[in-house]
Amino acid sequence: MRETTLLQRIIRLLGITALTILFFACQDWLQVQEQQEKAKVAGEDSTPLLTGTVSIGGKAYVGQSLTVNTDSLGGKGTISYRWKRETADIGTNSAYYQLTITDIGSSITVTVTRSGNSGSVTSDPFVFIPRTYAESVKKVEFTESTATVSFDNLFNNDIYLVKVNKSGYKVTAANTGSVQNITPSPGFMGMSGQALPQFYEELPRMGHPDAEAFNANPPPIVDEGPRRSRAGFIPPVVGDTRMFWVESYYGSGTYVQKQATLRATGQYENIWIMDENYGSGRGNKLNTAQAQALADKFDLIYSAETNLLGFEYGGGPGGDGGKDGDPKIQILVYDILDDSGEGAGVGGFFWSKDFYSQSQIDSYKWKYKTNLAEMFYIHASGVIENPDYYYSVLIHEFQHMINFNVKYVKNGKSSASWYDEMLSMITEDVIAPLIGIDQTNSGHPIKSRIRTFLSSYNEVGVTEWDTLKSESYAKGYAFGAYLMRNYGGPELLKKILANNTTNIESITAALEEISPGMTFEKALSRYGEAMIYSGSFMPESVVSFDKTVTSTVNGTSYTAYGFDIWNMVRGRRERGPLIFPLTPMDMKSRSILLQSDNAWTGRSGNISIILEKPTDPDVELFLMVR
Numbered sequence: 001m002r003e004t005t006l007l008q009r010i011i012r013l014l015g016i017t018a019l020t021i022l023f024f025a026c027q028d029w030l031q032v033q034e035q036q037e038k039a040k041v042a043g044e045d046s047t048p049l050l051t052g053t054v055s056i057g058g059k060a061y062v063g064q065s066l067t068v069n070t071d072s073l074g075g076k077g078t079i080s081y082r083w084k085r086e087t088a089d090i091g092t093n094s095a096y097y098q099l100t101i102t103d104i105g106s107s108i109t110v111t112v113t114r115s116g117n118s119g120s121v122t123s124d125p126f127v128f129i130p131r132t133y134a135e136s137v138k139k140v141e142f143t144e145s146t147a148t149v150s151f152d153n154l155f156n157n158d159i160y161l162v163k164v165n166k167s168g169y170k171v172t173a174a175n176t177g178s179v180q181n182i183t184p185s186p187g188f189m190g191m192s193g194q195a196l197p198q199f200y201e202e203l204p205r206m207g208h209p210d211a212e213a214f215n216a217n218p219p220p221i222v223d224e225g226p227r228r229s230r231a232g233f234i235p236p237v238v239g240d241t242r243m244f245w246v247e248s249y250y251g252s253g254t255y256v257q258k259q260a261t262l263r264a265t266g267q268y269e270n271i272w273i274m275d276e277n278y279g280s281g282r283g284n285k286l287n288t289a290q291a292q293a294l295a296d297k298f299d300l301i302y303s304a305e306t307n308l309l310g311f312e313y314g315g316g317p318g319g320d321g322g323k324d325g326d327p328k329i330q331i332l333v334y335d336i337l338d339d340s341g342e343g344a345g346v347g348g349f350f351w352s353k354d355f356y357s358q359s360q361i362d363s364y365k366w367k368y369k370t371n372l373a374e375m376f377y378i379h380a381s382g383v384i385e386n387p388d389y390y391y392s393v394l395i396h397e398f399q400h401m402i403n404f405n406v407k408y409v410k411n412g413k414s415s416a417s418w419y420d421e422m423l424s425m426i427t428e429d430v431i432a433p434l435i436g437i438d439q440t441n442s443g444h445p446i447k448s449r450i451r452t453f454l455s456s457y458n459e460v461g462v463t464e465w466d467t468l469k470s471e472s473y474a475k476g477y478a479f480g481a482y483l484m485r486n487y488g489g490p491e492l493l494k495k496i497l498a499n500n501t502t503n504i505e506s507i508t509a510a511l512e513e514i515s516p517g518m519t520f521e522k523a524l525s526r527y528g529e530a531m532i533y534s535g536s537f538m539p540e541s542v543v544s545f546d547k548t549v550t551s552t553v554n555g556t557s558y559t560a561y562g563f564d565i566w567n568m569v570r571g572r573r574e575r576g577p578l579i580f581p582l583t584p585m586d587m588k589s590r591s592i593l594l595q596s597d598n599a600w601t602g603r604s605g606n607i608s609i610i611l612e613k614p615t616d617p618d619v620e621l622f623l624m625v626r
Contacts, residue, residue, distance in 0.1 A: 048075055050117035056110060056126040058099075059156070059602070064575075065096045066126060068110050077115035084109050103128045133157055133625040136539045137529060140621040142613040146180060149623050150608045159600040159607070160579070160624045162528035165587040166521055167618035168463065173584040176593075177614035177621050203389060203448050204347040204382060205468045206396050206424075209251065210368075211351035212467055215400060216417045218352050218408055219364055233325045236262050236270060244272070245369035246377070250336050250344035255369040260332060263288055266295035268302040270326070274334035277380040286333060286380055294383060297391045298331065300435045305398050305427065307554050308490065309497045312374050312398075313355065313405040322374045323355055329401075330375035331394075333383060347393040348378035350400040352408075374401060388436075388443035395431045399424040403497065411500040417465040418476060419503045423496065425449065425473065426480035430490045430558040439561045446563050449477040454570035454577045457531070461588035462524065463504065481560065482530045482545060483507070483523060488514035489549030490558035525620060528592045531577050532624045535564035587619070 052073035058066035070079060083091035085106045091097040097108065107125035133154065140147050151159065161179065165171050236242070240262045248254045260272040263286070271291045279285030306316065312329065314322025321327045338344040353361065354371045361368050376397050383390045403420055407413050415423075428445050432438075439446045453474035460466055460475045484492050488510075495510035504520045511518040526543050533539065534546035548562040566576040580595045587593055600607075611621060 047118040048116070050075060050112075050114050050119045050121055052121060054110065054112050054121050054123045056108065056123050058126070059158075060099070060128050065098045066108065066110075068095045068112065068123070070095075070112060073112070073114065073121065075114050075117045077117065080113045080115075082111045082113075084111070099128060105129065133539070136533070136542065136625050138623045140611050140623060142611075145613050146610055147613065148608055148610050150606065151603075151623075151625060152606045154603045154605060154607065154625070156602050156604055158626045159596065159603060159609075160532055160626065161582065161595045161611075162532065162622040162624055163587060163593040163595070163614075164525055164528060164620045164622070165461075165589065165591050165593075165616075165618060166524055166620065167616065168589050170589055171587045171614075171616045171619055173586050175614060175616040176584050176587055176619050178584050178612045179582045179597075180610040180612050181608075203386075203442075204343075204345050204379065204393075205470070206347045206349065206393055206473070207421075207468055208346070208349040208351060208377075209467045210253070211349050211353070212417050212465075214368075215350070215352050215404065215415075215420065217414055218404070219356070219360070221409060221412075233321060233327075235326065235328070238262050238265060241275075242272060244274075244332055244371055246274075246332075246334065249339045249341075250346060252339065253367050255367070258334070260334070264291035264295040265328070266299040268327075269295055269298045269329045269331050271295050272330060272332045273380070274332070277334050286383060290383060290387075291333070293387070294331070294333070294378075294391075294394075297435055298329075298394055301391070301395050301398060301431060302329075304431050304434045304556060304558075305395065305402070307556055308430070308494050308558060309399065309402050309427065310406045312401045313409055314374060315405075324373040326373070330371075330373045331378060332371075332375060333378045333380045335381055336377065336379045343379065343381060346379060347382055347390060348376055348397060350376055350397040350404075352404050355404070376401075386443070388441055389448070390443075391435060392428050392432055392437060392443045392445070392448075395428045395435075396424040399427040406497055407502050413500065413502045415502045416463070417467070418463050418472075419506070421465065421473065422476040422480040423493065425477035426484050426493055426560075429477070429481060429484070430493065430560055433559060433561070434556075439563065445477045445481075446561070449474045450563065450565065450568055451570055453478040454565060454568065457577060458580075458585075458588065458591060458593050460591075462527075462590040464589060478545075479527070482527060482543070483511075484560045485545060485547045485549055485562060486526075486530070486543040487511055487518060487523065489551040489560055491551035491553070494551070494553060524590060524592075528594065528622055529624065531565070531592065531594055532626055534562075535566050 050073065054073065055069045056066050057069060058064055068081060081093050081095060082089065083097045085103055085108055105128065107127050109123050109125050111120050111122040113120045138149055140149055163176055241259050243257045244260055245255045245257055248256050258274055260274045261278065262270055263273045263278065264271040271294055273286050273291055277285055280287060311319065314320050319327060336344050336346050353368045354373055354375055356370055357372060358370050361370055376394065378390060378393065400420060403415055403423060407415050425445050432444050437443045442448060452470050456471040456474060459471050462479050466472045484490065492510055492514060495513050496506055499506055499509045501509055508520045511523060529543045530545050533542045534544045538544050538546060546562040546564045548559065550557055550559040569575055570578065577594055580593065582595050582597050585593060609623065614621065
């Protein structure tokens with residue numbers, strides 16, 4: 001037998017040692033496992049157990065965010081969240097959960113875990129029961145210089161003071177009444193008294209300041225003799241050219257003639273593209289396909305809009321083609337630029353000057369040039385970049401054209417800008433869905449106007465118009481949308497256009513047809529309700545934006561879709577209308593103001609509020625519970 005070498009002896013010795021070490025290590029591991037099992041049986045897991053409580057905070061409104069309070073949790077480490085509606089998982093791994101309509105009537109819980117800890121902690125349930133109050137709206141009636149209004153058995157409710165100025169003039173703060181028993185007021189935190197900046201791209205305006213002024217106060221109609229009849233009219237064909245008068249730049253008042261070519265036609269319109277704006281479809285140059293798409297959309301618009309509102313001058317059955325003898329409307333597409341050569345930020349416009357002959361315009365010593373046609377001016381680049389919005393521009397401007405014919409040519413009544421613009425925007429409201437632009441589309445007025453309205457509703461009175469300001473458009477759309485959703489739907493719009501009056505008188509006449517005894521002033525008095533009530537909390541009998549109403553006219557259904565203003569963003573993250581502190585403020589003519597206070601939020605039990613009477617008799621006060 002060979003003798004073992006020294007190396008073999010060392011390996012043999014190490015092997016025995018390694019086995020020995022492994023044996024004792026296994027014994028130690030088994031002892032640890034046994035101890036841990038004993039600890040588990042005794043409820044003492046070696047991993048620290050998560051301790052403490054979590055709670056859910058928030059208000060029971062659709063669109064409101066529930067929050068989790070984890071201040072009392074023990075340990076350190078990253079927290080994870082698991083939200084449940086009853087037993088179903090909802091939400092994401094977030095400290096916030098936004099309530100939806102589906103959550104109404106359900107229990108919401110959140111379970112939290114923390115890294116480095118065993119176990120979890122679950123909150124008590126948040127039961128989403130919309131808060132109701134039997135007498136949600138109370139008009140403050142004054143028999144003396146003050147009045148006391150009481151609310152009993154509140155349950156986590158918010159209270160709002162709504163002021164309505166029904167007069168046609170501005171009322172100063174001191175004359176609007178006040179709350180007596182919140183002095184000094186703790187304030188209303190988180191609701192700025194100034195309109196918040198808009199954190200989204202402003203859409204192009206619709207209109208032209210000179211066109212607005214002209215359309216609101218047109219000169220007398222003078223018919224200068226028979227126009228060409230349809231029988232003798234030779235319609236233009238694609239490829240024909242025509243010279244149009246346009247301003248050298250938007251608002252310049254200086255006119256130049258430029259050539260445009262007919263690039264597409266439809267049943268009711270000719271699409272003329274200025275030659276300098278025709279090309280590949282890139283940049284600011286339209287191509288034939290884009291021109292034809294515009295024509296196809298306007299065919300849909302024309303049928304739906306005339307069925308509801310009536311016809312343009314010279315249009316409709318038995319029409320003679322209007323001032324140019326052409327039964328089709330002319331749509332001139334070109335870049336509407338400012339004096340620097342950049343886009344003027346205007347979608348397009350209708351200008352009734354084109355209804356008048358050049359001799360008539362010259363006789364009034366205007367510098368305008370007429371194209372003697374029923375026509376629209378549309379910004380070329382926008383048709384490429386945001387076609388849906390520009391289809392809405394056509395809906396909007398077509399109402400102006402119809403309005404001019406129905407109200408002024410036929411009845412000799414001019415339409416104030418606030419009235420005419422309001423009608424154009426609610427026409428967009430009900431026609432846009434019929435051409436594929438629903439209420440979620442950025443081209444629909446719900447999306448394009450309400451966000452601005454929520455932060456600026458107090459800045460422009462209902463019957464005021466600040467030319468081309470986004471706040472004026474927003475205010476005009478919102479008031480019209482409110483009327484239409486609560487007093488007859490699209491049928492109300494039809495009746496407003498059909499009667500032989502304009503402005504407040506026209507709205508009252510249409511309201512009384514649908515709701516006997518209802519007037520413009522009465523509707524204005526209730527306007528504040530629509531600002532307070534929508535979504536999951538909407539008592540019976542209140543008015544609201546959140547009502548969907550459909551009218552059928554000659555077989556076509558028109559729908560005004562409801563929307564929850566308390567679930568709509570007005571700034572970066574804020575939702576719902578801007579609420580001001582209780583300090584009195586100036587009020588614009590025919591306007592409303594929403595006010596509240598920290599002491600009025602989340603109220604339970606009973607509360608009595610003492611109010612001082614407005615010294616202006618046209619200011620009404622309401623207290624509303626939400």
